[in-house]
Amino acid sequence: MKTMWSYLKKYWFFALLASAFMVAEVFVDLYQPRMMETIVDRGVLGIGSGGVSDVNLVVSTGIRMIFVVLAGCAFGICSAIFTNITGQNFGNDIRKKCFSNIMHFSFQQTDDFTTGSLVTRITNDVTQVQQLVMQMIRGFVRCMMFFVGGTIALLSLDLSFGMIIACAFPVILIDVIFVVWRTNPLFLLLQNSLDKVNGIMQENVSGARVVKAFVQEKTEQSRFDAANQTLVDTQFNVQMMLSFLRPVMNIVLNIAVVGIIYVGMVQVRQGSAAPGTVMAAITYISQILNGMMMLAMIFQTLSRGLVSGRRLEEVLTAEPALADGKGDTGPGPGSISFKNVSFDYPDNGAKVLHNINLEIRPGETLGVIGATGSGKTSLVNLIPRFYDVTEGAIEVDGINVKDYKLAELREKVTLCLQKSELFATTIRDNISLGKKDATEEEIIRAAKAAQAHDFILQQKDGYDTEVAERGMSLSGGQRQRIAISRALLKEAEILIFDDSTSALDLRTEADLYKALDRDYAGMTRIIIAQRIASVKNADRILVLDGGRISALGSHDELMETSPVYQEIYESQLKLHEGKGGAA
Numbered sequence: 195m196k197t198m199w200s201y202l203k204k205y206w207f208f209a210l211l212a213s214a215f216m217v218a219e220v221f222v223d224l225y226q227p228r229m230m231e232t233i234v235d236r237g238v239l240g241i242g243s244g245g246v247s248d249v250n251l252v253v254s255t256g257i258r259m260i261f262v263v264l265a266g267c268a269f270g271i272c273s274a275i276f277t278n279i280t281g282q283n284f285g286n287d288i289r290k291k292c293f294s295n296i297m298h299f300s301f302q303q304t305d306d307f308t309t310g311s312l313v314t315r316i317t318n319d320v321t322q323v324q325q326l327v328m329q330m331i332r333g334f335v336r337c338m339m340f341f342v343g344g345t346i347a348l349l350s351l352d353l354s355f356g357m358i359i360a361c362a363f364p365v366i367l368i369d370v371i372f373v374v375w376r377t378n379p380l381f382l383l384l385q386n387s388l389d390k391v392n393g394i395m396q397e398n399v400s401g402a403r404v405v406k407a408f409v410q411e412k413t414e415q416s417r418f419d420a421a422n423q424t425l426v427d428t429q430f431n432v433q434m435m436l437s438f439l440r441p442v443m444n445i446v447l448n449i450a451v452v453g454i455i456y457v458g459m460v461q462v463r464q465g466s467a468a469p470g471t472v473m474a475a476i477t478y479i480s481q482i483l484n485g486m487m488m489l490a491m492i493f494q495t496l497s498r499g500l501v502s503g504r505r506l507e508e509v510l511t512a513e514p515a516l517a518d519g520k521g522d523t524g525p526g527p528g529s530i531s532f533k534n535v536s537f538d539y540p541d542n543g544a545k546v547l548h549n550i551n552l553e554i555r556p557g558e559t560l561g562v563i564g565a566t567g568s569g570k571t572s573l574v575n576l577i578p579r580f581y582d583v584t585e586g587a588i589e590v591d592g593i594n595v596k597d598y599k600l601a602e603l604r605e606k607v608t609l610c611l612q613k614s615e616l617f618a619t620t621i622r623d624n625i626s627l628g629k630k631d632a633t634e635e636e637i638i639r640a641a642k643a644a645q646a647h648d649f650i651l652q653q654k655d656g657y658d659t660e661v662a663e664r665g666m667s668l669s670g671g672q673r674q675r676i677a678i679s680r681a682l683l684k685e686a687e688i689l690i691f692d693d694s695t696s697a698l699d700l701r702t703e704a705d706l707y708k709a710l711d712r713d714y715a716g717m718t719r720i721i722i723a724q725r726i727a728s729v730k731n732a733d734r735i736l737v738l739d740g741g742r743i744s745a746l747g748s749h750d751e752l753m754e755t756s757p758v759y760q761e762i763y764e765s766q767l768k769l770h771e772g773k774g775g776a777a
C-alpha cells in the first residue's frame with residue numbers, strides 16, 4: 195500500500211481539512227442533545243427553579259440551537275467539499291498514472307494482465323480506492339467521534355448508563371466481525387469476475403463482425419452469461435451477508451433504548467435524574483450504536499478498497515519490461531545488422547527465429563518472403579524492440595537497439611503493421627499520427643505516394659472525413675493505404691512494411707513502389723510480402739523458412755539458386771495461370 199500512500203500524501207492538507215470539519219460537525223451533533231436537555235429540564239419542567247417554567251430560556255436556547263444546527267450544516271458541507279477534492283484528485287492521479295504505465299507496457303505485459311483486467315483496474319478499482327479514501331476521511335472520523343464522543347457524553351450524564359453500552363457492545367462487535375470475516379474473501383472474487391465480464395465484453399464488441407459471420411451469438415452469449423452469473427452470485431452473497439448486519443444492529447439498538455428508558459425511569463423516580471437527561475441519553479445511545487453500524491460499512495469499503503488497491507499497485511509498480519537505453523544516438527544512414535539473433539516468445543517456448551545473421555545496407559530495399567508462420571513478423575518486430583531478442587544482438591546504425599532510448603529508436607524505425615489499425619478520428623489525424631505538426635503538403639505528399647490521395651478526395655469530407663472505430667467504414671485496401679501514408683509521413687530512416695500491401699491490387703502496388711523510389715528514396719526499406727510480385731524488384735530478397743534464413747539474393751539469383759524460392763514462384767505462377775491470368 196506504499197504506492198497508494200504516496201499518491202494520497204499530495205492531498206494531505208485537504209484530507210486534514212475535511213476531517214477537521216467533520217469533527218466540528220460531530221461536535222455540533224453531540225452538543226445538540228445537551229441543549230434539548232436544558233430546554234426540557236430547566237425551561238419546561240423548571241427543575242432547579244422550583245418547578246416554574248422559564249419561557250425565555252426555552253426561546254433563547256431554541257434560537258441558539260438553530261444557529262448551532264446551521265453551523266453544523268456548514269461544517270458538513272465544507273467537509274464534503276474537501277473530501278471530494280481529495281478523493282477525486284487522488285483517483286484522477288492514479289488513473290492517469292495507470293494509463294501511462296499501460297501505454298509503456300510491452301506487448302508481453304499487456305497479454306499477461308489481459309485487456310479486460312486492465313480496463314477493470316483503471317475504472318472500477320480506482321473507484322473503489324477512491325471510495326475508501328473518502329470513507330476514511332469522513333466516515334471513519336465521524337463514527338469514531340460518535341462512538342468515543344457519544345460514550346463520554348453519555349457517561350457524563352450518568353455513569354449507570356455505561357452498563358447498557360457495556361452489554362450492547364460485544365453483541366455488535368461479534369456481528370461486525372462475523373460479516374467482515376465472511377465478506378472479505380468475496381471481494382477479490384468480485385473484482386476477478388468483473389475482469390472476466392469486461393474481457394468478454396471487449397472481445398465481442400471489437401470482434402462483433404467475426405461473431406456474426408460465424409453465427410456465434412449464442413455461444414458468446416452463454417460465455418458472457420457464465421461470467422456474468424459469477425459476478426451476480428458473488429454480489430448476491432455479499433449483499434446477503436450485509437443484510438444480517440442492519441436488523442441485528444436495529445434489535446440491539448432498540449433493546450438498548452428500552453434499557454436506557456428503564457434505568458432512566460428508575461432514576462427519575464428516585465429523583466437522581468431529570469426526564470430531559472433521559473431524552474439526551476436516548477439520543478446519545480442511538481448515535482453511538484449508529485456510529486458502530488457505520489463502522490461495519492466502513493470495514494466493507496476497507497476490505498474492498500484494499501483488494502482494489504493491491505490490484506492497482508500491480509499496475510503502478512510494474513516496471514516496463516523494456517528499459518530505455520542511454521540514448522544520445524543521433525541520426526544515421528539507416529543500416530541494420532542482425533548478429534546471431536535467436537528469439538522465442540516468453541510464454542511459448544518454441545524457438546521462432548534461429549541464428550539470424552544479416553546485414554542490411556543503408557538505403558537498401560530488402561524483400562522478405564516465406565510461408566505463413568515462418569517468422570517474418572517476429573523478425574521485424576525485433577527491430578523497433580516490440581520484443582527483445584533472446585540471444586544475439588540487433589544493431590541499428592552500428593548501435594545495439596537496447597542502447598537507444600525507445601522513443602529515439604522508434605523515431606528511426608517505422609513499422610507499418612500487418613493489421614492496419616485506424617482510430618476513430620479524421621483521415622488527416624490518422625495519417626499525421628506519428629508527426630502531429632505535419633503540414634498539409636507533407637500529408638498530401640505521403641497520401642499521394644501511398645496511392646491514397648484519390649480515394650480520400652472521393653470521401654464525403656475529403657481529408658476531414660471521420661473514420662469509424664477501427665477504420666471499419668473503409669475497405670481493407672483503403673485502410674492499408676492510410677496506414678502506409680502514416681508510415682511514409684514519418685520519414686524515418688528505416689521503413690518496414692509487414693504485408694502492408696496485401697489488400698492492394700498489383701497495379702496499385704506497383705504504383706506505390708514507383709512513388710516510393712521517386713519521392714522517398716534513401717530510406718532503408720524492408721518489405722514483407724506473400725506475393726513474389728511485391729518483392730521482385732527489391733535489391734535483395736530474404737527467404738525465411740521455419741525461422742531460418744533459407745536464401746538471400748536478388749530475384750534472378752534466387753531463381754537460379756534457391757529451390758524454396760523457385761517453389762514459391764512456381765506455385766504462385768500456377769495459381770495465377772489457374773485463375774486465367776486474372777491478378
Ligand SMILES: Nc1ncnc2c1ncn2[C@@H]1O[C@H](COP(=O)(O)OP(=O)(O)OP(=O)(O)O)[C@@H](O)[C@H]1O
Pocket residue numbers: 539541542546564565566567568569570571572573612693
Ligand atoms: N505474440 C505471440 N506469442 C506467442 N507466439 C507467437 C506470437 N506471435 C507469433 N507467434 C508464433 O511465432 C511464429 C512465427 O510467427 P510470425 O507472426 O512471425 O509469422 P509470419 O511469418 O509473420 O506469418 P504470417 O505470414 O502469417 O504473417 C508462429 O509459429 C506463431 O505461432
Ligand SMILES: [Mg+2]
Pocket residue numbers: 570571572612692693
Ligand atoms: Mg506476419
